[in-house]
Amino acid sequence: MTTQRRERAPRQADVARLAGVSQSAVSRVIGGDPEAAARIPEDTRRRILEAVKELGYVPNLSARKLRNKTNRLLGVHTFEPVFPHARESFYFEFLLGIEERAEEIGYDLVLFTSTGASDGRRRVYRDGTNRLNVADGTVLLGVATDKADLARLWQEGYPFIHIGRRDVPGAADIPCIVPDYFGITGDIAGRLAALGHQHVAYLREDLELEPYEDRRRGYADAVERLGLIDRSPGFRGVPGLDDAWLDQLAGGPETAVVSESERLAESLLRGLRARGRDVPADVSVVVLEGIGPDASLRWEHLDIPRKEIGRIAIDALVAIVDDPDARNESIVVPCSIVDGVTTAPARP
Amino acid sequence: MTTQRRERAPRQADVARLAGVSQSAVSRVIGGDPEAAARIPEDTRRRILEAVKELGYVPNLSARKLRNKTNRLLGVHTFEPVFPHARESFYFEFLLGIEERAEEIGYDLVLFTSTGASDGRRRVYRDGTNRLNVADGTVLLGVATDKADLARLWQEGYPFIHIGRRDVPGAADIPCIVPDYFGITGDIAGRLAALGHQHVAYLREDLELEPYEDRRRGYADAVERLGLIDRSPGFRGVPGLDDAWLDQLAGGPETAVVSESERLAESLLRGLRARGRDVPADVSVVVLEGIGPDASLRWEHLDIPRKEIGRIAIDALVAIVDDPDARNESIVVPCSIVDGVTTAPARP
DNA sequence: TTGAAAGCGATACCAC
DNA sequence: GTGGTATCGCTTTCAA
Secondary structure (H helix, E strand, O other): OEOOOOOOOOOHHHHHHHHOOOHHHHHHHHHOOHHHHHOOOHHHHHHHHHHHHHHOOOOOHHHHHHHHOOOOEEEEEEOOOOHHHHOOOOOHHHHHHHHHHHHHOOOEEEEEOOOEOOOOOEOOEEOOEEHHHHOOEEEEEOOOOOHHHHHHHHHHOOOEEEEOOOOOOOOOOOOEEEEOHHHHHHHHHHHHHHOOOOEEEEEOOOOOOHHHHHHHHHHHHHHHHHOOEEOOOHHHOOOOOOHHHHHHHHHOOOOEEEEOOHHHHHHHHHHHHHOOOOOOOOOEEEEOOOOOOOOOOOOEEEEOOHHHHHHHHHHHHHHHHHOHHHHHOOEEEOOEEEOOOOOOOOOO | OOOOOOOOOOOHHHHHHHHOOOHHHHHHHHHOOHHHHHOOOHHHHHHHHHHHHHHOOOOOHHHHHHHHOOOOEEEEEEOOOOHHHHOOOOOHHHHHHHHHHHHHOOOEEEEOOOOEOOOOOEOOEEOOEEHHHHOOEEEEEOOOOOHHHHHHHHHHOOOEEEEOOOOOOEOOOOOEEEEOHHHHHHHHHHHHHHOOOOEEEEEOOOOOOHHHHHHHHHHHHHHHHHOOEEOOOHHHOOOOOOHHHHHHHHHOOOOEEEEOOHHHHHHHHHHHHHOOOOOOOOOEEEEOOOOOOOOOOOOEEEEOOHHHHHHHHHHHHHHHHHOHHHHHOOEEEOOEEEOOOOOOOOOO
C-alpha cells in the first residue's frame, strides 16, 4: 500500500473547518493553555481533537515563535567545529551535559555550524545576520571566542551564556559559567604547602585567556597567603620552560611545580630526568588541566566537571530566557583535584 | 563602559523609518536577492545599510521561515541520545560528515533531543506535535527507528532522509542512504571463494533489521552464484553459535566463516581454539561490522564509510528540500573491506 | 462559550 | 524605482 503524499500541511483553519468551529477554538484546545482549554466544552473539544487526528495536523513552530517569541529551541554555538574535536573530550563532555539536560527539560538544540569562515573559526555574525536568533537563547563555547561578537550579542539583549569566563569590553558582566580555577589553584598550593613544600615554581602557557588568569591569580594569591617562595619565570609572567631555568630548578631549593599544561609537565619531566632528578621523589608536580590517555605518568591534576557544567549552562540559559534580568549573573562551579602519583612530601 | 541593553529588537520597519524609505525597499536590500537589489539606486541602498548598522538590525528568521517556508535549518533526529554513544563511533562518524557538509553549504543543524521518552527512546511525534517542522528537513538515524513515525512523516510529506535502509509499510520507498551491504557481502564471499574456500559458514545475529537482511541476501546470493556450500545454522536462519555447531565446524569441511558481528567472531575464535583449531590457519574469518579497539585479532572486516554517508545524507536531504519529488530516491553507498590477518588460502 | 480580528516580522506582487 | 498591501500560521484580546 502506498499512501499519497499530501500537498499542503494542514493549518488550524482546516481543522476548524472540519470540526465546524472557529480557528480560535482550535488554538485554545491545541495550545494546551489549561486556563483557556478548561473553558471549552468537552464536546467541542473532542470534535476538534478528532479533526486534528484526521488531518494529521501539527502546529507550525515558526508561526508560534513569531507570536510567542519562544520555540523551545536552544542554540549551541562553538567557535570552532564541534565534532572533529569532540573525541578529545574538550567539547565532548560539555555537549554530553548540554544534550542530557536539554532532553530532560524538553528543549531541542540548534548546532550553529553555518557560520564557519574559511579559517575554521566561526563567527556569530555574518553579513549582518545573527543566525542565533532562531533559538530562544544560546550556549556559547570555544577557545577562540570572538569578543566583538559577544559584545554585540550582549548589546542586542540576546539571551546567551558563555562557558568559561570572558571579560568583554563594552558589555557589563556577561553571563558565564566559570569553573572555579581561582579557588582550586589556591587549594592545590595549599595541598603542596601541607606536604611541606616551601619553594615552589609555576610553569606558564603562552596564553592570555581569562581562565588562565584565574588560575594564575588563585595560585599567586595562595603563594602569598601561605608564605611560599616562588622565583620561577612562570610566576613572573614568562611562559614556557627553557634549559636555563631547568638547570636552576634541578639545582635549586624548589620541591614542587604547578604546571598549566600536561605538555609543559611532560617536558619538565624529561628535563628533570636528564638532570638526574625525578618526579615525585625530588619534585612534586600538579597539572592544571585534563590529562590525555597517553600521559607518561598519572599526573595529579585539576579536574573540570565538564558534563555538570553543560547541564548548569542549560539551566542558566533557560533562566535567562525566562527572565532577561537574570543575565548578569555568572555561575561559579567548583573544580576538584584528581589524585595522581606525582606528588609526595617535600624532601627535608 | 556599560552599554545599555536594547528593549526590543529592531525590525525592518524601524530601519525603513530611520532611512526614510519604505519597508519593502529595506526588504529588497536586506534579502540579498540580486535581482531586486540591483534595481535600487546606490544612494538609497547606502542609506538603508547605514540604518541597518546603526540600529544593529538582524532579520528575524522565524518570520522568514513563515513566509518562505525555509530557514536553512536541517534537523538531525536520532532515535537514541547521541552523545553518550557518540564516542563509540556509531553515531560519531555520521555526525562528523553531517556537520562538515552542513557547514560547507551554510546550513545549521537542529539536534532533536526534546522528544525523549522515559525509556531512552526518542519519537518524532509527542502529544501530536511534530517538532521536526522547525527544520526544513531532517536526517534520521538510529537503530531503534520507529517505523510508525517514519510512515507518518512520509505521509505528511515532510522532507527527510534516513540513514540505513528501512522498509516502511504504508509508505512507498522512503528515502534512505543505503550502505551496499548486499554488494559487499557478495564481494566477501567472492574473495573467500578466490582463496579456494568451498565450504563456508555464516554466523548470524539475532536481529531482523533491514541492514542485516541485505547482508544475508548478498551472502546467500553469492553462495549460490559461486557454487559454495554452506550447511551452517546461521545460513538457514538460526542466530547465535552453540557448542554443537562448534563441534561440527571444528571437525567438518568448512574452512571459512562470515560473522555478522565481532562478538560472534570472538566466541567463534575461543571455541575453535578450545578445539585445537585456529584462525586463519584452519578457518578464515571475515566480520561484517566495524571493529572495536580491543579486538583480539585484526579481523578482516566490512567498513562502512560513515563520514561520507553523513555528507551524502546532507546533500540528499537538501535535494529533497529543494525538490520534494526527489524524495523517492534512495542512495546506495559502496562499502569496502578492510584487510586483516584472519583470512588465508583454504587448506587443501 | 465562541468568533472576528489585530498583529508578530518579512516577502513579493502590483500599482504608481 | 518605490511604496502600499496581502499573506504566511498562530495567539490573544475584545465583542457578541
